[in-house]
Structure formats: structure tokens, C-alpha cells
Amino acid sequence: PSNFLKLLYDEHSNQIKIVATGSSAFYIDSKFRDSLAGREKLFQLYTCSFDEYLLLSGKSDLLKEKEILAGKRYYKSPLIDYLRIEWEEYMIYGGYPAIVTEPQKHEKINRLKEIRDSFVKRDILESGVKNESAFYYLFRILAGQTGGLVNVNELSSTLRIKNDTVVNYLNVLQKCFHIALIKPFYRNIRNELIKMPKIFLLDTGLRNCLMNNFLPLSERTDKGELWENTFFRMLADKYGTDPIQFWRTASSNEVDFVLSDIGKYKAFEVKYDKSQIRVNKYKLFKEAYPEIPIDFIWLNPYDHDFFRRI
Template sequence: MFVRRDKLLKQVEETIALVPITVLIGARQVGKTTFLKNLTLQKPSLYLVGQDPDVAFLFTQVTTIESYLKINLHPELDGFLLLDEFQFIADISTTLKLLVDLHPKLKIICSGSSSLEIIQHVEESLAGRVHIIDVYSLSFSEYLRFQNEELFTLYNKYDSCTADEIVDSKIKYYFDEYLIYGGLPRIALTKGEQPKIQMLDDIYKTYLLRDVRSYVKNEDAVGFNKLLVMLASQIGNMINVHELANTTGLVYRKCEDYIFLLEQMFIIKLVQPFFTNKRKVILKMKKVYFTDIGLRNIIFANFVKLDRRTDSGAIFENIIFLELMRKIPSYAKIYFYRTKDGSEVDFIVDDLKNKYAFETKYKSFIKMINLKSLIGLQNIESLAKSFIISKNLNASEDKTRFVQGYLTEKIELLG
């Protein structure tokens, strides 16, 4: 079953109009292959998989792949080459550069699952010719579309000012489900709690462990598994590498390297601190989030409903972080703010023109409240707007707005 992902499609359409090479990168199972195979393009297209040895051989010589494309794509290479898992092809960046330089009508859309290899391939030789698009698991609206097209259509009629009592209860139900099982497309298409958990376990063991373990030394396997569980237990918190090393039995440098590996494999995201006064703000430690909450929950081995668990606030914060990551342009940054005296704001979004503060609260509110940490940040930093993301309240006063979690992607940031 194919379900359109309009936002990703728009990004790709805008990119191919500007540069000859588009690269989609993201974790396995986020839908890159399905997206490529179902692209509807205005010119002829050819789909190839770089992991296939026969395909990789075609790229060993530019003349070989040229001849192949003239026969199988277009005599003048006037079309789209769709190259999945392109990082498996040796010296691919040089070949792609020569292809697009020799054939201006050719457009290439690549995908890959590990930025460790991709960064090595998409290097200086492709400067000015390539744009990279990060592909994440489904946003909530996309997840909703996978469940029910009519609910998705209804959801699109809402905006960030829509009151909670107006929103269809089924949309809230699916948001609760999304908070537990995440947004991997195969999970969204799987019906039932137990089948979803089984599918997540299969994805975790078959794809994540297989890919990541190829970089982990055998003697570090136990410590690495402990590290995964420790990171899953600390979402929304600052991580202390020394403590993680002591707990997992890994030496500090290896622990640091494996955290870097997990980020490069798109399993976790680390968030840097924002500061206006270096003396007052904690500078070194970063906060950790998982790129899919279902994957985090299978590692953490907990699929209990949110109202019966102690990490519900952290899960909610992780989901809001991901919604913001999908929303902002690639040049914008997300930080967290925390001073040494304990004042904290979950997120600061900086789009290079304006700054926005976001605080998440997994609770219901009857009326607006003032948060000391937000007020403190507003007093020292020029913020375009502040948002408090909660379960139910939708209200506004001055530059602060309460918005329900399921409407996060509806928030309009200033241009």
C-alpha cells in the first residue's frame, strides 16, 4: 500500500528544479525506497539499487553507465535516474559528477541510510550540484493519513488555533497511538497492538542491529547494547558520557564514538545548548532524542499506555522535538536552554531571522499559566513568540501561545 507524503514530495520537486542531484538520507525503514519507487515524474525514470553488485559494476566506468542509461532510460539521458542505497557504490560521487556535467538534462535522485558513508561520497566534488534532504519517520499528519484518508482531510482543516473540543476524538486517539508506536511507515500500516510491537522488534533486530553492529567490535557488543538502553532511558535529558561509560563498561572514547555512530545512523539526535551568558548556562552536555519513538520504546521494552508510565513527559517532549525537526528548514537550528540554577526551556528554534521558545507539558490545563523559565528567557532574549505545547489547551496572550501536541505541525513560524 502506497500513501503519498506530500511534504517530502514538495521538497524533492523544489530541489530538482535547482540542482541536478538530490540525496535523500535517513534511517532504514522511514520510507525512502517506497517514495522513490512511486515518484511520478514528468520525464522517463529508471530505478536502480546500489546494493546490487551488478548495478555497482555499471558505475565502475562512466562510459558503461552512460551506455546503460542511453538504452534503458533515454537516448540523450533526458530523464531521472533514481538510485537507491547509493552509498554502496565505490567512488560514486565522482561518477555522478561526471554524469551530470556531461549530460545537463539528466537529473539524479539518490537515497542512503547512513551518513557515515554518504558524507564520504557526497563531498567536495559535488559542491554546487547536490542538495541533501533529511527523511524522517512519519509526522503525525502523515501517520493519520496512513490510518484514514477522511480523518487526514479533516485534520487539514484545522489550524494552530483550533480548540480541543472541536477536534474529532478519533484524531486524538491516533495521536495517543502515535506517541507509543511512532511513525515508521510499516508500523503505521500494521493493525493491532501486538502486531505493531512484533513489527518494531523485527525492524530493530533485522535492520538496526544488523547495520549498526557492523561498526561495533565484538568485545563491545554487551556494552553497546547497554548504551542503547541507557540512551533510551534518558530521552529529553542531558547525557553525561563519563556516567554512560561507567555504566556500560565501555571506555570513554568508545562510548563517545558509539554515540556519534548512532547519530550518524539516524537513530538518535543530539541537541546543543543555547546560551546568551556563558557563565550562567550549561555548555558542554547535550540532550538526546530518538528519531522514532516506537524504536525507542522497543529498545526500552515498554509499551504501556502513557497515563500509566513515568516517562510520559519525556516521550511527549521527544515527539514534539521530531515534529519541529520535520517542520523547520535545513538551515534552522533547535537548541535547549538550561542555566546552572536549573531554569530550563525545552527548545529554542532559531531560523536565522527569529527565535521561538517551546516548552512541552504532558498535562491538561484549564487556563493559561505563566512559566518562570519562559519569562526569564524572554527577559534576556528577543523571542518572536513562545509556545507551550500541552495535551488540551489552546489559548493566547501577548507573545505566548498554548497549543495542543497533535497540532504542533500546524504552528506557523514567522517568515
């Protein structure tokens, strides 16, 4: 395919524009052996953002209402309850286009299971994974610890596979755009490389499918983790995954996200409930990095200001 695309570009670049898509980096690596350097622009596309979800699901009126909220500080929307319902559905079922356009919840679940099974089988086949059951169980374990540290030694012991195999499987899941591993924030780049990363899935619907948990937010015991993963996706939609890090000390003092945006840093602490935020807990971070402001984000889809911020 790479030679064909080269020929098209070299002979007809003034007449056509080529858009080549794929969902597996392993396929691209194997089929595009020759470099397209100088002829390509690469874009990483995630599943739908919340704005895209509203548009694709035929709720453009709610998208316009959300935009009005963002521009008017004291505006009280008559559609806030409808926005809240759609926001919860987005968190539960995620942003795969086939899921967004499916109106029935039971069919959303069935389609997510199909996506889960077909993706895992394809990833195993194309990446040459030998231990299929260990790969799948690793994926499920990671879904259950979103926002947590990835301890390779612990995963190796649990799955009874070598550390190198765990690292390889993590790499496969990253290259197939299922997970993101974010590094700890240090001024010393060496420390970033040797410390444990945090894990997030790139679609919350797939996460919930792997956990077999499609309960509404009011009934979930993992709503804090689900909200943190959703907020991570919001940051990734805007900035990509590379600028997103986290801060943590040996004594477990932590700030959920530290974002580098064109040389400027911002920090975010994400909680499900405002009552969980204790400003004094972040004293060490503020002392170490007084120039980095912390924004406290809590999930309250009943609040107009919440939709102004997302």
C-alpha cells in the same frame, strides 16, 4: 557508486534525474569517496510526521479534518475522538512506514523489534564498533533518558568503557539518524560547545521498543518524556535539528526548547498536563531574554485547540 553517478550526471543530466537514498552515513562515506560537489542536493528525511502517518495509514479523511481545524478557530470536529486515537498510536508506535501500514498492534511490535535488531547489527558492522553489548546498552540508556542531559563521564562509568568510546558511539548513533543531541542556548558560542547536550530519539516507536514499553498513554509513567520527544520531532520535521536548542542554568532553571527561525527566536515549554505549568518558573529566562516569547505546550488530545497547534 560515486563515479557512476558522476558519469550519469555529466553525460545525461538533461535527460534524467537521479534520486539516491540510504539510511547509513557510514555506507555513504565509504562508498562515495569522491565528492559530488556541484552535482548534488542533500535532504535528510525522518520517519513519518503525524500528517504523513495519517496519509500513509489510509486516514486521509482525518488529515483533511485536521487541516479544517487548523483553519477554523471555533470549529468543533465530529472526528476529534478518532484523531485522538490515531495521535496516541503515532506516539506509541512511531512513524517507520512499515509500522504505519501494519494494522495489527502485535505485528507493529514485532516489526519494530526487527528494525531495532537489524539497524543495530548494521550500524555495528559498518561503523567498526568493537564492544557490541556496550553499544546496545548505551542505546537503551539513551532511550530511557530522552529529554535529559548526556553526561559522558557518567555513561562511561556505567558502561565501563572509556569516555572517547562513549563519544564515538554517540557519533555513530547520530550518523545513523537514530538520535539527535541538541546544544544549550547561549549568546556565547563557546559555552554551547562545552556544556552537556540533551538527547532525543528521532522515532518514538524505536524509543519505546528499546524500552520494551508499548503501554497506552494513560498507563505510562514516562508520558511527559514521550510527549517532549514527540514535540521535538515535530520541530525537527519543520525546521531540522540544527536550529533547536534548550536553555538551562546551573540551578536547573530550564526552558525545554529555544528555536532559531531565520534570525528570530522562539521558546517552548512542553508539559504533559496544563496543571504542571508554572509561569513564574520562567522569570529568569524572561529577564535574560525579554525579546524571546515563550509558548507553553501541553498534551491534551481531547482538546480541539491541541490539533490546531500540531
